[in-house]
Amino acid sequence: MATLDQLRLTHPEIRDDFTIDQHWETYGAAEHGVWKTLYDRQAKVLPGRACDEYLSGLADLKLEADGIPHLERLSDRLEKLTGWRVVSVPGLVPDEVFFDHLAHRRFPAGHFIRRADQLDYLEEPDIFHDVFGHVPMLAHPVFADYMEAYGKGGMRALNEFHALKNLARLYWYTVEFGLIASGDGGVRIYGSGIVSSRTESIYAVESPSPNRIGFDLERVMRTEYRIDDFQESYFVIRSFDELFAETYKDFAALYCKLAGGATYRPGDVLATDHVVTRGTHTYVGGSHAAE
Numbered sequence: 001m002a003t004l005d006q007l008r009l010t011h012p013e014i015r016d017d018f019t020i021d022q023h024w025e026t027y028g029a030a031e032h033g034v035w036k037t038l039y040d041r042q043a044k045v046l047p048g049r050a051c052d053e054y055l056s057g058l059a060d061l062k063l064e065a066d067g068i069p070h071l072e073r074l075s076d077r078l079e080k081l082t083g084w085r086v087v088s089v090p091g092l093v094p095d096e097v098f099f100d101h102l103a104h105r106r107f108p109a110g111h112f113i114r115r116a117d118q119l120d121y122l123e124e125p126d127i128f129h130d131v132f133g134h135v136p137m138l139a140h141p142v143f144a145d146y147m148e149a150y151g152k153g154g155m156r157a158l159n160e161f162h163a164l165k166n167l168a169r170l171y172w173y174t175v176e177f178g179l180i181a182s183g184d185g186g187v188r189i190y191g192s193g194i195v196s197s198r199t200e201s202i203y204a205v206e207s208p209s210p211n212r213i214g215f216d217l218e219r220v221m222r223t224e225y226r227i228d229d230f231q232e233s234y235f236v237i238r239s240f241d242e243l244f245a246e247t248y249k250d251f252a253a254l255y256c257k258l259a260g261g262a263t264y265r266p267g268d269v270l271a272t273d274h275v276v277t278r279g280t281h282t283y284v285g286g287s288h289a290a291e
């Protein structure tokens, strides 16, 4: 990750909080075209797979289908719903900067968009992942509160408990790759890393390969994750109210407990797990999932 001084060379106007002006007018036709292609692909696969809360957010925000959204205008719509805004950043930002934005209900979105020949591969989150993947859920009041609480919790984990690894796993298995029970025995997607990826949207809901395990806070915080392939296990929440209730309590004692005891690998299934579907682990993917 680049430092502020390095970023000043390419983004002289960058602020201390790593934000830049989006300068929406500088995106070209090819960049808007990539957004439209990605949007159209997801519009085909998400109905019936993404959760109702995500799909309502997409609709309520009138998220642009034809090109990269103007973040100030999008933020004005989002702010009316939950008080969140979306700010532009060159790319990944340091943990403490990221947490500070979340704690103040600002979501940092990468400025760039992937190239047309890289639709399914990303090394760093781009504006499609950050905006299409994350912003619709920020229109949901409970999820909006969860994200703010996560930002505040991130500061504590970083400065007081040195437990960032544990807390980052919670983000990974909920915000990025979370599933929610659909009520009819199936699951739906709310995780941003899934909703912004065509192949993983189908895989996460339909593939017999991954484990789908009932959400348990301590279990999740002990579980490593893979960043280079589809997930071997997903964790399934029952509701956003439950997720919030489970996490909106003081983690101090939990962090102490986590400092000892086991760490689990991504594909592990434990005797104590509430297994929704047990994976077959037959997936041998050639390509990597875009975030």
Ligand code: PHE
Pocket: 146, 149, 150, 152, 153, 154, 156, 157, 170, 247, 248, 249, 250, 251, 252
């Ligand atoms: N409750 C956590 C703490 O005490 C903060 C937090 C809230 C983390 C919600 C994630 C989600 O630090």
Ligand code: FE
Pocket: 125, 129, 130, 133, 134, 176, 192, 193
């Ligand atoms: Fe993300």
